[in-house]
Amino acid sequence: MTLLIVIAALFALVLINVPIAVAIGVVGVVGVYINMGPEHLLNVPLTLFNGATNFPLIAIPLFIFAGALMNTSGISTRLINLVTAMVGFVRGGLAMVNVGVSMFFAEISGSAVADVAATGSVLIPEMKRKHYNHEFSAAITSSSASLAIIIPPSLSMIIYGAIAEVSIVQLFVAGIIPGIIGGIGLACFCYYYAVKYNLPREEAFSLGRLGHAFKEAAWALILPVIILGGIFGGFVTATEGAGIAVFAALIIGGLIYRELNLKILYRAVTEGVIQTAVVMLLVATSAVLGLFLTEMQLPQQLAQEITTITQDPLAVLALLNILLLLLGMFLHGAAAIILVVPIVMPLVTQVGIDPIHFGLILTLNLAIGQQTPPVASVLATACSIAKTDMWNTTKVNFPMIGVLLMVLLLVTYIPATSLYLVDLFY
Amino acid sequence: MIRIEQIRLITEKILEFFTVTLLLSLTLIVLLAVAFRTLGSSITWYDEVASIGLAWLSFYGANLAAIKRAHMGFPSFVSNAHPFIRIILFILSELIVVSFFIIMAYYGYQVLDVLAWDSLVSLPQVSLTFTQSVIPVSSVLFIICELLSLPGAWKKMKQGIDSDHEAIEEAIRLAEQGLKEQRL
Amino acid sequence: SQEKIVFAIGGSSQSLQGQTALEFKRNLEEKLGDQVQVEYYDSGQLGDERQLIQRLRLGTVDLAAISSIMSSVAPEFALFDLPYLVESREHLKQIDDEIVMQDLADTAEKKGLKIISTWENGFRHITNNQRPITTPSDLNGLRIRTPQSDWRTRMFSAWGANPTPMAFSEVFVGLQTGVIDGQENPLSNIYGARLHEVQKYLSLSNHVYTPIWLTAGQGGWNQYSENIRTAISEAAIETQSWALTRGAELDQELISTMRDSGIEVNEVDRDAFIKASTSVYEAFAEQVEGGQALIDRAMELADQ
Numbered sequence: 001m002t003l004l005i006v007i008a009a010l011f012a013l014v015l016i017n018v019p020i021a022v023a024i025g026v027v028g029v030v031g032v033y034i035n036m037g038p039e040h041l042l043n044v045p046l047t048l049f050n051g052a053t054n055f056p057l058i059a060i061p062l063f064i065f066a067g068a069l070m071n072t073s074g075i076s077t078r079l080i081n082l083v084t085a086m087v088g089f090v091r092g093g094l095a096m097v098n099v100g101v102s103m104f105f106a107e108i109s110g111s112a113v114a115d116v117a118a119t120g121s122v123l124i125p126e127m128k129r130k131h132y133n134h135e136f137s138a139a140i141t142s143s144s145a146s147l148a149i150i151i152p153p154s155l156s157m158i159i160y161g162a163i164a165e166v167s168i169v170q171l172f173v174a175g176i177i178p179g180i181i182g183g184i185g186l187a188c189f190c191y192y193y194a195v196k197y198n199l200p201r202e203e204a205f206s207l208g209r210l211g212h213a214f215k216e217a218a219w220a221l222i223l224p225v226i227i228l229g230g231i232f233g234g235f236v237t238a239t240e241g242a243g244i245a246v247f248a249a250l251i252i253g254g255l256i257y258r259e260l261n262l263k264i265l266y267r268a269v270t271e272g273v274i275q276t277a278v279v280m281l282l283v284a285t286s287a288v289l290g291l292f293l294t295e296m297q298l299p300q301q302l303a304q305e306i307t308t309i310t311q312d313p314l315a316v317l318a319l320l321n322i323l324l325l326l327l328g329m330f331l332h333g334a335a336a337i338i339l340v341v342p343i344v345m346p347l348v349t350q351v352g353i354d355p356i357h358f359g360l361i362l363t364l365n366l367a368i369g370q371q372t373p374p375v376a377s378v379l380a381t382a383c384s385i386a387k388t389d390m391w392n393t394t395k396v397n398f399p400m401i402g403v404l405l406m407v408l409l410l411v412t413y414i415p416a417t418s419l420y421l422v423d424l425f426y
Numbered sequence: 427m428i429r430i431e432q433i434r435l436i437t438e439k440i441l442e443f444f445t446v447t448l449l450l451s452l453t454l455i456v457l458l459a460v461a462f463r464t465l466g467s468s469i470t471w472y473d474e475v476a477s478i479g480l481a482w483l484s485f486y487g488a489n490l491a492a493i494k495r496a497h498m499g500f501p502s503f504v505s506n507a508h509p510f511i512r513i514i515l516f517i518l519s520e521l522i523v524v525s526f527f528i529i530m531a532y533y534g535y536q537v538l539d540v541l542a543w544d545s546l547v548s549l550p551q552v553s554l555t556f557t558q559s560v561i562p563v564s565s566v567l568f569i570i571c572e573l574l575s576l577p578g579a580w581k582k583m584k585q586g587i588d589s590d591h592e593a594i595e596e597a598i599r600l601a602e603q604g605l606k607e608q609r610l
Numbered sequence: 611s612q613e614k615i616v617f618a619i620g621g622s623s624q625s626l627q628g629q630t631a632l633e634f635k636r637n638l639e640e641k642l643g644d645q646v647q648v649e650y651y652d653s654g655q656l657g658d659e660r661q662l663i664q665r666l667r668l669g670t671v672d673l674a675a676i677s678s679i680m681s682s683v684a685p686e687f688a689l690f691d692l693p694y695l696v697e698s699r700e701h702l703k704q705i706d707d708e709i710v711m712q713d714l715a716d717t718a719e720k721k722g723l724k725i726i727s728t729w730e731n732g733f734r735h736i737t738n739n740q741r742p743i744t745t746p747s748d749l750n751g752l753r754i755r756t757p758q759s760d761w762r763t764r765m766f767s768a769w770g771a772n773p774t775p776m777a778f779s780e781v782f783v784g785l786q787t788g789v790i791d792g793q794e795n796p797l798s799n800i801y802g803a804r805l806h807e808v809q810k811y812l813s814l815s816n817h818v819y820t821p822i823w824l825t826a827g828q829g830g831w832n833q834y835s836e837n838i839r840t841a842i843s844e845a846a847i848e849t850q851s852w853a854l855t856r857g858a859e860l861d862q863e864l865i866s867t868m869r870d871s872g873i874e875v876n877e878v879d880r881d882a883f884i885k886a887s888t889s890v891y892e893a894f895a896e897q898v899e900g901g902q903a904l905i906d907r908a909m910e911l912a913d914q
């Protein structure tokens with residue numbers, strides 16, 4: 001009952017456009033006041049502060065900073081050229097390039113919207129020029145961008161790892177196979193679509209062109225190698241990997257490409273500070289709501305009520321998937337993780353679901369949530385670039401959402417999809 | 427009106443500069459920590475100080491986000507509502523935000539007394555009163571930022587502009603501009 | 611009317627600390643029956659130990675188990691961060707009666723905290739992936755993860771290691787990828803986090819005994835009736851002997867379990883470590899008021 005009141009209150013506050021972070025904090029504060037008394041309000045500022053001093057989350061500003069450096073130093077454009085040289089010769093090549101670039105990019109800047117804006121503003125006009133269907137152009141840009149959040153490094157996983165206190169590196173490893181399956185799935189759909197609507201190829205494949213593009217992008221390619229190599233090679237932790245990314249991007253962009261424009265960079269970093277703060281305020285106020293929920297024992301009660309109905313992890317996962325898909329329609333990704341994880345985690349551990357496995361499922365649900373209106377910021381950005389209507393685009397986007405859903409089902413019911421590599425390494 | 431806008435701009439620039447400096451310092455700390463560990467003498471206060479740096483970045487950054495009205499929200503219901511209802515809901519929502527931070531500022535200040543006894547574990551000379559001052563200070567700043575950005579938000583609300591939509595347009599504009607400058 | 615006692619710990623329910631806390635809860639409920647309702651939280655649900663201390667003072671948590679962070683409240687508690695000060699659980703019991711419950715409890719009281727009883731987190735040991743540690747020189751250059759603690763890092767520096775802070779959630783992977791070579795913890799923590807699966811050597815160094823103190827906020831404590839205070843104290847003391855026995859049992863159990871799982875176990879050269887620790891003792895005597903006297907008294911108790 002209390003949980004329903006909490007949800008209704010949150011919903012009401014968000015609906016009248018109170019910032020989500022503040023809405024969460026308000027419900028927490030009112031809950032503490034009513035149920036525990038005014039003297040307990042002294043806990044609130046302590047909890048708020050402690051919520052934000054979560055060491056692994058330092059990766060958020062660092063990755064965003066690295067992404068900003070990459071975007072402003074010409075690294076991104078070179079990656080796009082390289083992928084075009086690699087897969088552009090296939091029928092429907094530009095659509096494939098779109099998928100490929102997203103897999104390389106993999107939500108580096110921390111804001112899915114900024115990433116779609118970065119790749120979309122290059123690729124969508126190009127696709128339009130080559131007479132691709134406008135809605136299709138928006139849809140493939142949007143879906144492949146969402147896929148990126150399950151390919152490491154991923155900020156969604158960093159946030160989940162920090163909140164659920166599971167290893168971020170293991171989450172990264174778990175995302176590799178599902179990410180590749182999803183990428184192949186989207187590429188296959190692109191090919192089918194390209195044959196059906198007779199879409200063009202880019203220039204014929206040329207080894208020379210590939211070589212040139214590769215040379216141009218070589219330094220940019222070294223970047224993921226440095227980050228992931230640093231993490232898996234035991235040089236740095238996942239959090240510090242983000243720091244290394246900043247360092248490498250500075251060297252490559254500033255000393256090798258010499259394309260760092262300090263003015264643009266300052267603006268990008270400011271943007272990064274804001275994105276960090278927006279997420280972190282959510283994290284902090286959610287800790288306040290968590291304070292209230294914990295003392296009311298709500299997560300435990302929820303776990304108990306559901307486990308009296310079923311103890312079967314597969315059934316519980318099905319329930320969780322439905323809940324998350326619904327939530328994903330209305331909540332932004334980060335907000336959904338931050339809000340949901342503390343509430344469902346006792347349930348997840350009680351029925352014996354591996355927290356790494358659940359992290360992947362959660363992340364995939366959020367990826368799908370970015371594609372489902374009404375709240376679908378990634379889709380909205382792609383539509384805005386392509387100047388298409390969101391609902392019409394969604395119709396074209398259905399098969400691609402289908403691909404993502406298929407990956408979700410695979411990951412959910414064949415745990416090895418995500419856990420095989422984790423078990424292999426750890 | 428013009429004066430408020432000027433104060434808003436100056437406050438925004440100061441907050442920008444301060445938070446960007448915090449981010450750069452945080453990056454530097456992490457890089458130094460990696461370097462020192464590799465060289466064989468780790469910085470022992472690293473994770474405690476870096477976590478607190480993150481908290482400062484978060485709360486002062488939240489002030490910057492407030493003055494730019496960039497916090498995550500759900501504006502489409504309000505911006506599509508009847509103009510009269512829109513005004514009522516707008517005022518209500520502003521009141522809720524300001525009240526929340528008044529409470530945070532008040533209790534955040536009260537609690538500093540309790541913390542005066544404690545210090546950081548890895549740097550005993552740094553008192554928790556100092557590190558945790560960010561809560562009352564940034565709460566007061568949040569209210570100031572909210573008020574300074576109120577006139578602009580009011581104007582947009584009257585015109586029924588959806589701020590989510592605006593943010594997306596801004597992201598695209600930035601990306602396209604970056605692209606042009608790269609091609610030059 | 612029924613009184614509510616909010617009791618919280620930072621450790622998990624399976625840890626020795628968690629088992630001890632549950633034992634205490636049982637004891638207390640047995641003594642007080644329907645008079646009180648004990649609301650118990652583990653796994654840091656109400657915050658880590660730092661937050662629990664703050665909440666004890668605010669009166670929003672009534673009882674909490676606090677370990678090494680106590681030395682950031684009152685520096686005298688760093689006595690327990692002196693390597694090889696505590697020789698055995700019997701010695702610990704002596705120190706507890708003569709020093710903790712007398713002197714240290716007094717200093718804590720001045721900082722708003724009431725120490726009720728001393729339980730255990732256990733003797734700490736070193737694990738690593740490079741080599742068995744028998745003398746301090748074996749630690750040379752090893753990156754050993756230590757918790758945020760001024761004294762612990764000083765101790766490992768004195769032995770020639772490179773003490774490295776790291777969030778506990780990253781330690782498992784950190785040990786596996788090699789960001790860090792080793793770590794130090796009581797056996798029940800090592801086993802609980804499955805660290806033995808990613809470590810080759812377990813060296814039974816016993817370098818520090820970490821007690822954990824059942825603590826109340828002074829304000830809240832004074833408000834309880836005499837009857838409740840006595841019940842809490844008695845339950846806590848009964849729990850202490852349970853905890854010490856269980857701790858010793860657990861050490862034996864875990865050493866053999868972990869040895870069976872393939873980790874190489876060895877003893878250390880205690881005297882070599884003691885010899886290498888003098889600088890830590892000197893620093894304690896110098897920095898903590900009355901430090902030398904505390905050391906001397908604690909050492910004397912070992913012979914009794």
Ligand code: NA
Binds near residue numbers: 108148150154
């Ligand atoms: Na990614």
Ligand code: NA
Binds near residue numbers: 329373374375376377
């Ligand atoms: Na959605």
